[in-house]
Amino acid sequence: MTVDFKKSIRTLVVEDDSQDFLLIKTALRNSDRADYQVRHLTTLAQATDALVDGDFDILLLDYFLGEHSGLDVLNQAREIHCTKPIVVMTGTNAPELDDMLMKQGAADFIPKDDLSTAFLDRTIRHALERKSAELEIAELVRRDHLTGLGNRVLFEEHMELAIARASRSSSQLAVLFMDLDRFKDVNDSLGHHIGDLLLTLVGDRLKRSVRKSDFVARIGGDEFTVLLDGINSPEDVSQIVEHICKEVCRPAPVSNTTLDVSVSIGVALYPENGELPIELMQKADMALYESKALGPGHYHFFTEHLQARLMRGLELEKALRDALADNEFELFFQPQIDIDSQQIAGLEALIRWRRSDGELVSPDEFIPVAVRCGLIVPIGQWVIETACSIISRWRKAGIRVPMSINVSPRQLKFNGFVDHLLDCVRHHELAPGDLEIELTEEVFIDSGVSYRQMMQKIKDAGVRIAIDDFGTGYSSMRYLRDLPLDRIKIDRSFVSGNGEASLSEPAITQSILSLAHGLHLEVVAEGVETNEQVNLLCQQGCRYFQGYHFYRPMPLAELEPRLSNH
Ligand code: C2E
Ligand code: CA
Numbered sequence: 001m002t003v004d005f006k007k008s009i010r011t012l013v014v015e016d017d018s019q020d021f022l023l024i025k026t027a028l029r030n031s032d033r034a035d036y037q038v039r040h041l042t043t044l045a046q047a048t049d050a051l052v053d054g055d056f057d058i059l060l061l062d063y064f065l066g067e068h069s070g071l072d073v074l075n076q077a078r079e080i081h082c083t084k085p086i087v088v089m090t091g092t093n094a095p096e097l098d099d100m101l102m103k104q105g106a107a108d109f110i111p112k113d114d115l116s117t118a119f120l121d122r123t124i125r126h127a128l129e130r131k132s133a134e135l136e137i138a139e140l141v142r143r144d145h146l147t148g149l150g151n152r153v154l155f156e157e158h159m160e161l162a163i164a165r166a167s168r169s170s171s172q173l174a175v176l177f178m179d180l181d182r183f184k185d186v187n188d189s190l191g192h193h194i195g196d197l198l199l200t201l202v203g204d205r206l207k208r209s210v211r212k213s214d215f216v217a218r219i220g221g222d223e224f225t226v227l228l229d230g231i232n233s234p235e236d237v238s239q240i241v242e243h244i245c246k247e248v249c250r251p252a253p254v255s256n257t258t259l260d261v262s263v264s265i266g267v268a269l270y271p272e273n274g275e276l277p278i279e280l281m282q283k284a285d286m287a288l289y290e291s292k293a294l295g296p297g298h299y300h301f302f303t304e305h306l307q308a309r310l311m312r313g314l315e316l317e318k319a320l321r322d323a324l325a326d327n328e329f330e331l332f333f334q335p336q337i338d339i340d341s342q343q344i345a346g347l348e349a350l351i352r353w354r355r356s357d358g359e360l361v362s363p364d365e366f367i368p369v370a371v372r373c374g375l376i377v378p379i380g381q382w383v384i385e386t387a388c389s390i391i392s393r394w395r396k397a398g399i400r401v402p403m404s405i406n407v408s409p410r411q412l413k414f415n416g417f418v419d420h421l422l423d424c425v426r427h428h429e430l431a432p433g434d435l436e437i438e439l440t441e442e443v444f445i446d447s448g449v450s451y452r453q454m455m456q457k458i459k460d461a462g463v464r465i466a467i468d469d470f471g472t473g474y475s476s477m478r479y480l481r482d483l484p485l486d487r488i489k490i491d492r493s494f495v496s497g498n499g500e501a502s503l504s505e506p507a508i509t510q511s512i513l514s515l516a517h518g519l520h521l522e523v524v525a526e527g528v529e530t531n532e533q534v535n536l537l538c539q540q541g542c543r544y545f546q547g548y549h550f551y552r553p554m555p556l557a558e559l560e561p562r563l564s565n566h
């Protein structure tokens with residue numbers, strides 16, 4: 001009795017010459033090492049379809065294919081990240097061609113005049129072994145080590161392949177962007193270890209809540225993505241998303257505690273919302289952002305409304321680029337008052353964009369766009385340079401007033417930030433205390449970057465550091481104590497936020513003032529609009545004030561006459 005141990009290898013032969021095909025087929029059939037299941041294709045179009053299907057182990061490819069060449073197939077294989085080895089059969093003896101084919105991703109090549117069974121066997125076996133080793137490594141760099149899920153790279157590759165497949169079968173796909181609500185709180189209050197356990201658990205639940213044909217990845221901190229295949233309608237997607245939410249958002253037993261889990265999800269559809277992976281990812285991300293605005297535990301589809309916003313953003317981005325080149329930005333200044341001396345104690349520089357038609361655009365409109373597209377970096381540099389040069393000019397005229405500038409977290413992430421800032425300070429020979437940067441609490445949430453050293457360097461150069469909009473973000477007392485800060489600015493929502501003459505949140509302003517003074521930090525109250533607010537804040541121990549009650553932000557020409565007595 002004989003038992004067949006021969007390994008079965010699904011072999012695609014792309015060959016337009018039927019005689020050559022017969023030779024190959026016979027050689028393969030004679031093998032006693034492997035059981036080749038041969039499928040014969042004759043055109044580029046058939047080969048392309050087969051690549052997308054991926055239903056084979058190895059592809060033997062004739063280099064000459066009618067008016068096409070094997071290169072066309074190799075290119076397509078690369079585009080869709082085909083993971084199967086392709087061995088090219090070349091008719092001519094041309095070493096340069098062979099080299100070039102290997103560079104284009106061929107696993108190996110065989111001269112057509114040596115189609116012996118032994119040679120084919122060996123070449124195919126080696127190609128399969130090499131490919132599997134290669135894939136193992138590739139797999140490692142495409143995996144998220146914590147959860148074992150794919151990472152962003154792998155996710156995008158899967159998307160490309162799925163899109164190629166869906167476009168052929170005119171079917172739909174859905175891309176889900178998901179993040180855990182309040183994950184930062186878990187990390188901060190219970191530690192990274194618990195945070196990691198929670199992420200692993202969520203990854204696990206996610207994977208179990210989708211079908212086999214769907215793909216789940218972790219693309220960053222607490223961000224997961226899911227690719228849903230074979231979708232028939234948006235209603236389908238809603239159902240699946242609701243099912244996923246139900247599965248993932250159950251209480252999570254982690255270590256010794258039980259955590260409530262909730263997620264927010266943004267959805268983009270192929271082909272309705274876009275045909276490129278990057279486009280779909282961006283749109284799902286925007287939809288996620290929108291769902292966050294609805295509160296925790298919601299999901300949101302990418303909509304016409306978001307599309308309009310995206311277009312406006314793109315137009316604005318282009319206009320901002322031009323504005324930077326055409327020097328259309330300008331600084332306004334809002335004085336801060338020292339209530340003890342009744343004098344101007346400082347200025348906050350606030351950027352404005354004066355469009356060529358004279359319209360003045362508020363930073364609330366364009367800063368968020370500049371942040372998203374990275375233009376905030378050069379715009380921020382312009383602010384620093386302009387502020388430093390004004391301070392230096394005033395000094396020569398005998399005027400000294402400290403000036404604050406706003407710095408977004410995105411600017412700090414840019415590597416050259418500190419060097420540029422300190423270069424400007426040195427170049428204009430600013431004295432300690434002349435310049436202050438205002439950072440928002442957001443900066444400290446992002447644990448990826450080490451801001452402590454950065455801030456110390458800035459401070460050592462004589463630049464003061466203030467926390468802006470204090471109380472609206474993270475409000476952790478820990479960083480107030482640990483970081484080299486000089487001042488905090490109470491957000492205006494606590495001062496005049498409810499539109500009434502009185503203080504809107506007296507208990508909060510009081511506790512911020514007590515806390516800050518305990519830590520020897522100066523406090524500025526922002527958005528002060530009425531005399532009553534000034535009086536109440538004075539009773540609570542506040543000394544510095546900024547707001548419409550004293551001054552509105554004003555252009556340089558209006559400000560300078562008021563400073564002549566400084
Ligand atoms: P911010 O840093 O909180 O600036 C204070 C904002 O409050 C300014 O708005 C100011 O005009 C406004 N304000 C001042 N006093 C009062 C008041 O009594 N009542 C009310 N309701 N509002 C008051 P503005 O100038 O429109 O700036 C908006 C935001 O844009 C700023 O908020 C800041 O986050 C950002 N920004 C402004 N200039 C820059 C800049 O050069 N770089 C960066 N990265 N961001 C900037
Ligand atoms: Ca500010």
Ligand code: CA
Nearest residue numbers: 468469489526
């Ligand atoms: Ca502020």
